[in-house]
Amino acid sequence: MDLINTNLTISIISFGILVFLSLVCAINPFRANKKANYWFALFCMIWATFWLDDVLDFILIEDINVSYSHLLLAQLFIPIIFYVSVVFYTNPDYQFKNKSLLLLIPLVYLILTSLKHYNWISVAFYSFLIISFLLLLGIVYTVKSFLIITSHQQNILKFSAESTEINLIWLKKIILGILVISFVSLVYNIFWNENKLNIFINSIFLLIVFYTGYHALKQKEIYPSSQRERSELLNLDTSADEEGREKKKLITDSELKELQNKLLSLMDLQKPYLNSELNLIALSSMINLTPHHLSYVINQGFNENFFQFINKYRVEKAKQLLTDKDNSHLSILGIAFEAGFNSKTAFNTTFKKITGFTPTEFRKKSSRL
Numbered sequence: 001m002d003l004i005n006t007n008l009t010i011s012i013i014s015f016g017i018l019v020f021l022s023l024v025c026a027i028n029p030f031r032a033n034k035k036a037n038y039w040f041a042l043f044c045m046i047w048a049t050f051w052l053d054d055v056l057d058f059i060l061i062e063d064i065n066v067s068y069s070h071l072l073l074a075q076l077f078i079p080i081i082f083y084v085s086v087v088f089y090t091n092p093d094y095q096f097k098n099k100s101l102l103l104l105i106p107l108v109y110l111i112l113t114s115l116k117h118y119n120w121i122s123v124a125f126y127s128f129l130i131i132s133f134l135l136l137l138g139i140v141y142t143v144k145s146f147l148i149i150t151s152h153q154q155n156i157l158k159f160s161a162e163s164t165e166i167n168l169i170w171l172k173k174i175i176l177g178i179l180v181i182s183f184v185s186l187v188y189n190i191f192w193n194e195n196k197l198n199i200f201i202n203s204i205f206l207l208i209v210f211y212t213g214y215h216a217l218k219q220k221e222i223y224p225s226s227q228r229e230r231s232e233l234l235n236l237d238t239s240a241d242e243e244g245r246e247k248k249k250l251i252t253d254s255e256l257k258e259l260q261n262k263l264l265s266l267m268d269l270q271k272p273y274l275n276s277e278l279n280l281i282a283l284s285s286m287i288n289l290t291p292h293h294l295s296y297v298i299n300q301g302f303n304e305n306f307f308q309f310i311n312k313y314r315v316e317k318a319k320q321l322l323t324d325k326d327n328s329h330l331s332i333l334g335i336a337f338e339a340g341f342n343s344k345t346a347f348n349t350t351f352k353k354i355t356g357f358t359p360t361e362f363r364k365k366s367s368r369l
Helices: 002-027 034-058 068-076 078-090 104-115 123-158 169-191 194-218 227-238 253-270 280-286 291-302 306-323 332-339 344-355 359-367
Strands: none
Touching (some): 034 068, 034 078, 034 194, 078 123, 332 359
């Protein structure tokens, strides 16, 4: 009895959090990533229906007429809706091109459902068809979502010097978490009874729900609100060349060299990298270039992306501060802010990637010299 009550409590908490998260994302009080949040709200609401039975049992509603066939049909769209939200997170200007393809999902499901009324098909074979369809649907759109996020994590390095708050790594972890727990549940079912299995699975899912809610609510706007600026940055993504393919020249070699020197002079004299909010658009306005042309100058002139170019300067500044004994009173976070970073996490990660040491290790090593 205790196991059942515990499992019921966990289910109700998961349901409540997802419904609340759905409403907050739909209202979107911070007006960030609007289209993505609307679709993510729908994803959370349908995800919550997996615990609907437990909620109805808890509030002792027995005469309510729930159409489980329609509910299952809605749940079929979960991987698709998650995928669409990912698309809008990574490209807020995305336009649907193949809306009609979504209609195939309920159509295939209805065809499979109609098969069970025929005598020639066994229950086992019908169950196999339904499960296969669900697995295929989930795998296809989960993989597509994962690949889009991976591509996005590379694209944002072209225009942002701070990626930790806009790289959508939390969506990747949700995907991996759900895949892992789905696999573990199959193995767990072999060795433990059903009640323990339900508590184990629901407990893990509750942690995933908490994680989802925390990161969904703190997710910052990824692209500028200005349509013109957003389009310029999105065009950087679509105009990127495949690896090994020669990039089309936007300017002559002599102009490239001149702009390189102009950019280096700007970085040395005005030190724009010390501004933690610096992005490609802001820097391009300082040097009187379009973001596309500035990105070209950085890529071709220095063989770096914007993230690498800016953070190279920040790390050099941080190294100076860390080795200067007059700054011994500054904490690592203080050093990070002084060098242009906006978080300790970003500072530690970037510093170690470039130098091979954490800031703390570098400071200790420098003090012994």
